[in-house]
Amino acid sequence: MKIVVCIKQVPDTTEVKLDPKTNTLIRDGVPSIINPDDKAGIEAALTLKEQLGGTVTVVCMGPPQADVALREALAMGCDDAILMSDRAFGGSDTYATAHVIAAGLKTLDYDLIITGRQAIDGDTAQVGPQIAEQLGIPQVSYAAEVKTTEDGAVVVKRQFEDRYQLLKVKTPCLVTALSELAQPRYMTVSGIVNAYNKEVKVLTFEDVKNNLNPDFIGLKGSPTNVKQSFTKQVKGAGTVINVSADEAVKTIMDKLIEKHII
Amino acid sequence: MVGFELTKTQQLCRELFHNFAENEIRPIARDMDENEEYPRELLDKLQKAHMFGIPYPQELGGAGADVLTYTLAMEELSKVDASTGITLSVHTSLCCPCIYENGTDEQKERFLRPLISGEKIGAFSLTEPNAGTDASGVQTTADKDGDYYILNGSKMFTTNAGIADTFVVFALTDKSKGPKGMSAFIVDRTMEGITVGTNIPRMGIRAASNCEVAFTNVKVPADRLLGKEGGGYKIAMTALGGGRIGIGAQAVGIAQGAINEAIKYVKERKQFGKNISKFQNTQFKLAEMQTKVDAARLMVWRAAVEKDKHGNYAPLAAMCKLFASETANEVTRGCVQLFGGYGYSREYPVERAMRDAKITEIYEGTSEAMKMIISGTMKL
Numbered sequence: 239m240k241i242v243v244c245i246k247q248v249p250d251t252t253e254v255k256l257d258p259k260t261n262t263l264i265r266d267g268v269p270s271i272i273n274p275d276d277k278a279g280i281e282a283a284l285t286l287k288e289q290l291g292g293t294v295t296v297v298c299m300g301p302p303q304a305d306v307a308l309r310e311a312l313a314m315g316c317d318d319a320i321l322m323s324d325r326a327f328g329g330s331d332t333y334a335t336a337h338v339i340a341a342g343l344k345t346l347d348y349d350l351i352i353t354g355r356q357a358i359d360g361d362t363a364q365v366g367p368q369i370a371e372q373l374g375i376p377q378v379s380y381a382a383e384v385k386t387t388e389d390g391a392v393v394v395k396r397q398f399e400d401r402y403q404l405l406k407v408k409t410p411c412l413v414t415a416l417s418e419l420a421q422p423r424y425m426t427v428s429g430i431v432n433a434y435n436k437e438v439k440v441l442t443f444e445d446v447k448n449n450l451n452p453d454f455i456g457l458k459g460s461p462t463n464v465k466q467s468f469t470k471q472v473k474g475a476g477t478v479i480n481v482s483a484d485e486a487v488k489t490i491m492d493k494l495i496e497k498h499i500i
Numbered sequence: 501m502v503g504f505e506l507t508k509t510q511q512l513c514r515e516l517f518h519n520f521a522e523n524e525i526r527p528i529a530r531d532m533d534e535n536e537e538y539p540r541e542l543l544d545k546l547q548k549a550h551m552f553g554i555p556y557p558q559e560l561g562g563a564g565a566d567v568l569t570y571t572l573a574m575e576e577l578s579k580v581d582a583s584t585g586i587t588l589s590v591h592t593s594l595c596c597p598c599i600y601e602n603g604t605d606e607q608k609e610r611f612l613r614p615l616i617s618g619e620k621i622g623a624f625s626l627t628e629p630n631a632g633t634d635a636s637g638v639q640t641t642a643d644k645d646g647d648y649y650i651l652n653g654s655k656m657f658t659t660n661a662g663i664a665d666t667f668v669v670f671a672l673t674d675k676s677k678g679p680k681g682m683s684a685f686i687v688d689r690t691m692e693g694i695t696v697g698t699n700i701p702r703m704g705i706r707a708a709s710n711c712e713v714a715f716t717n718v719k720v721p722a723d724r725l726l727g728k729e730g731g732g733y734k735i736a737m738t739a740l741g742g743g744r745i746g747i748g749a750q751a752v753g754i755a756q757g758a759i760n761e762a763i764k765y766v767k768e769r770k771q772f773g774k775n776i777s778k779f780q781n782t783q784f785k786l787a788e789m790q791t792k793v794d795a796a797r798l799m800v801w802r803a804a805v806e807k808d809k810h811g812n813y814a815p816l817a818a819m820c821k822l823f824a825s826e827t828a829n830e831v832t833r834g835c836v837q838l839f840g841g842y843g844y845s846r847e848y849p850v851e852r853a854m855r856d857a858k859i860t861e862i863y864e865g866t867s868e869a870m871k872m873i874i875s876g877t878m879k880l
Contacts, residue, residue: 309512425516426550427563427573434509 239292239386241283242346243316244339244353244369245276247300247307251358256469272307274417275354281420282384283352284315290386293317295346299327299339305438312433313425319436320346324443329457332360336368337459341449342441343373349409350392355380355416366414378405379414504798506572513569517576520549521584529581532707533852536699538587538663546584547618552591556600560608561617567742568804571749575797578753579760582856583707585753586863589746590659591615594864595622597739598668598684602727611686615666623664625655625687625713626736633869635736636679640715642671649673649685649725651693651718657863661696662709665689669715670736673729682732686724693718704855741814742807743864744821748800751824751860755793758835758853759786765839765848782838789831796824815877822870825860832857 249268257264272280283294296311298304299322308319322342330338343351351373353366363379370377382402383395394413396403407413425433443455453459479489494500506514524545532538546552554570556562563569570592578585599612614620631637640653651671658667667687674681689696697712727735763786766777776782799820806813832854836843843850861867 306508306512309508313512313516424520424549425512426548427513427516427554427565427569428550428558430509430512430516431558431564433512434507 239286239290239350240346240348241286241292241294241350241352242343242348243276243279243283243294243296243311244343244351244366245280245296245298245307245311246273246354246357246365247271247298247304248273248357248359270303270307272310273354273357275356275415277354277422278417278419279352279354279413279415280311280314280316281422282381282415283350284423285420286350286384286386287315292349295320295348297322297339297342297346299323299330299335299342301328308438309430309433310425312436312438313429314423315429319438320441321438322441322446326443326452326456329460330455331460331462331464332362332364333368333461334455334459336365336372337450337454338446339365340369340372341446343369344449345441345446349390351375351410351412352381352384353412353414355414363414366412370412373410373412375410375412376407377412377414378407381413381415382418384413384415384419504801506568509565510569510572513565514572514576516549517551517573520545520551521577521580525577525580525584529583529707530846530849530852532581532583534706534846536701536706538583538707538709540663542584543587543618543621543663546588550618551588552618552621553596553616554592556596556612556616560600561613566804567745567807568801571745571800571804574746574749575753575756575800578750579757581707582750582754582853583705585746585750586659586705586708586859587621587663589743589750590624591622591664593743593746594624594739595660595664595666595668597742598624598726598735599686601738602684602731602735603686607686607724607726611666620665621660621663623658623660623667624739625658625661625667625669627655627657629654629656633866636682636733638670638672638679638682640669640671641675642673642683642685642720644673644722645719647722648719649683649722651685651687651715651720653715655713655715657700657710658713659708659710659863661711661713662699664709667713668726668739670732671715673732677730679733680730682736683729684726684732684735685720686726687718687720691718691720702859704852704857704859706855740864741817744817744870745800745803745807745813747860747864748796748803748817748820748824751821751828751857752793752797752800754853754857754860755789755796755824755828755831758832758850759789759793761848761850761853762786762835762838765842769840776838785834785838789834792827793831796820796827799823815874818865818870818873821860821865822867822874825857825867828857828860829854 247270250271255264287294294316295318296316297320312319327338356363378394380397381394382397385393392407394405550563553562554565555567558564615622642649642651669685669687672681673683693716695714700710766782769776803816803820835850836854842848
């Protein structure tokens, strides 16, 4: 089975602090890690490879320093690594990111693409599904379990808060992984030594320009931009009223009108 | 020496060791110490990550890294648990090198490969009840009898004895020649006549296995002689010469781990209206300790680099062990002091670090023996 895993290098948000003045993440000096959901995806891919044979290729869009995330994936057991890196990709929002990654994936052969559900720094959960849309392949998100069938299809347990779905999907398809999907294995020392003896293939704008629309990449190609990140300020306890349902609705409606929200 | 920076490979290895220690060992380290037992599951996990053959070639099943990377493992693991450090160290830099440097190709394939892969655990049996620093006082005998050597005697303080499969044992094939009559043998734990005692109750590194081993008419096939008859003393001393680098790294880890705990504590502990981290006494003490640990670490790295270059590493190794072990003792004592009363409680990890640190001044060559080696190079 040919599996491609898409990963993102993110700041370790358990260590990160918020700048109190700007309410944005202070990224300086914070260690970088493979996004946890993506790392579970790597583990799931490696396990499938152990069961079925095949290859696992890991792809990352990022600045040059994302190389170390790819080396980590190689050291865990992935066969090949691709870094998509170019100034032209910088500043991309989720749409543009997915467009770029899809352009890179179009250069590859795959049966299954695994991405993480969401990144711990952006928290949008959009890129994985957008990649599937751009490639025109079926997708299942929030995967808690991934198995294969004898007829070459994939069965995914899609996890909701209170229930789950079992979905059978033809390949090629894309799955977004929850961190619960798999407990990532450690790198091995020999894996690390060998990872740095391998070549990480770098795909630049030039390498993929025929697979994308330049108007849809980078800062300029991003339909959205992040205006502000902030932590929600804890407000007071509020007022608690115990009334009947009809009265409660009226109270809420009156309040909304009073505050000119509606 | 060009720079002091680790290569990217070494840095990523260090991250692996750090994460492994934090996730797998930290949660159970205290229990391991209290129970005086090394968990089999942890050995398996270490093996899976290829940590038992770090500096050995991949052709032999090792990780293909270097001695410096091995010292990074020793430091990161020992920051959290010195018992894991010594378990790894005796295996990697005392037992394995004897076979790696002196074994025939057949011996390497048969005995070294399973050790390097971590499938088997190794031990090094030199010290006896009457032979410590004076290793030439070894009395265990190995009498040739046809295709066998018959081993009789007892060894003391053999680390890993309770968990090891393969022992390198030093015994006299010729009692009349003193140390020149000593030979080295590869012995299996399962051989008839070997009795491994229970874990010797110790001050520190209590989770590590350390036992008496008795040999009563143990028939060791002659093809398990390492090198030549009479070559055992040199094999032992050479192995110990390199093993010191690992102990230096262990001591650095013990000390740095204690400093890291102390820093966390002093930033939270309030006395006299403020965090004790704000008092100059606390700051100065930590500055002094960190400076010494930094120096010790660089000495370990220098010895490791020299060994990787196959240079004259033995005096550097002796110096790094001497300095690092004394530093670890001073620093851990100082960290317990910064913790105050809580530092004395077994519920906080610094008292264990202090108990663990002491042995680094003693085993694999006492501080006094190190001074003998170092002054021996100074043409005095």
